[in-house]
Amino acid sequence: MRERMEKRLIDMTAGTTPLLILVVAPSGAGKSTICDRLIDECANIVYSISCTTRQPRGEETDGVDYYFLAEADFDANVADDAFLENAVVHGFRYGTLRRTVAEGLRAGNDVLMDIDVQGAKQIRETIGALSDEDPIRKGFLDIFIVPPSLEELEKRLTGRGEDDSETIGLRLINAEAEMACAGEFAHVIVNDVLDKCYASVRRVIEDKRV
Numbered sequence: 001m002r003e004r005m006e007k008r009l010i011d012m013t014a015g016t017t018p019l020l021i022l023v024v025a026p027s028g029a030g031k032s033t034i035c036d037r038l039i040d041e042c043a044n045i046v047y048s049i050s051c052t053t054r055q056p057r058g059e060e061t062d063g064v065d066y067y068f069l070a071e072a073d074f075d076a077n078v079a080d081d082a083f084l085e086n087a088v089v090h091g092f093r094y095g096t097l098r099r100t101v102a103e104g105l106r107a108g109n110d111v112l113m114d115i116d117v118q119g120a121k122q123i124r125e126t127i128g129a130l131s132d133e134d135p136i137r138k139g140f141l142d143i144f145i146v147p148p149s150l151e152e153l154e155k156r157l158t159g160r161g162e163d164d165s166e167t168i169g170l171r172l173i174n175a176e177a178e179m180a181c182a183g184e185f186a187h188v189i190v191n192d193v194l195d196k197c198y199a200s201v202r203r204v205i206e207d208k209r210v
Contacts, residue, residue, distance in 0.1 A: 017135070018109055022142040023201070026146070027175065048112065141205065143185065150176060187204050
């Protein structure tokens with residue numbers, strides 16, 4: 001059954017408009033797991049590579065993990081309105097270049113972005129200024145993943161064993177604010193059971209191709 005669903009999704013990419021897929025969720029809602037599974041199982045879906053002003057960590061490679069830019073180069077791209085979205089995170093700047101997404105789409109790939117609520121809002125605003133025939137606008141698809149409840153999200157964050165109680169409390173406050181933005185998204189999917197949620201995400205992607 002799973003093999004048939006994967007084959008169907010991959011076959012349906014032929015002759016269709018490549019998609020820019022935004023997947024957004026509060027921390028702990030399962031976004032990264034779902035995105036990684038899409039990349040692993042769908043041959044034509046690739047991650048968007050972001051730019052950052054921070055230095056590479058460990059074995060990170062320029063052009064593979066990130067595009068590592070000097071502050072002046074990042075400023076130049078901002079001045080040229082080259083970013084679909086950009087933000088400051090923990091003192092460093094991050095952004096997604098419009099041309100990076102456009103090149104991925106021109107290559108026939110779906111471009112997947114694992115992004116936050118504010119980044120998604122910026123992208124919508126940028127896309128709103130594009131023509132109806134622009135590939136980025138034509139293929140735009142946004143999906144918001146939510147937990148069944150804040151109580152369930154707290155259980156998941158606690159169960160991960162990665163954060164102290166203060167950090168978890170902050171994540172829950174942020175999650176509540178993010179979930180209040182669910183109405184901004186075309187598709188909202190509850191992650192009560194991971195496999196069920198993932199199947200729903202796949203179905204939304206398939207439906208966009210029809």
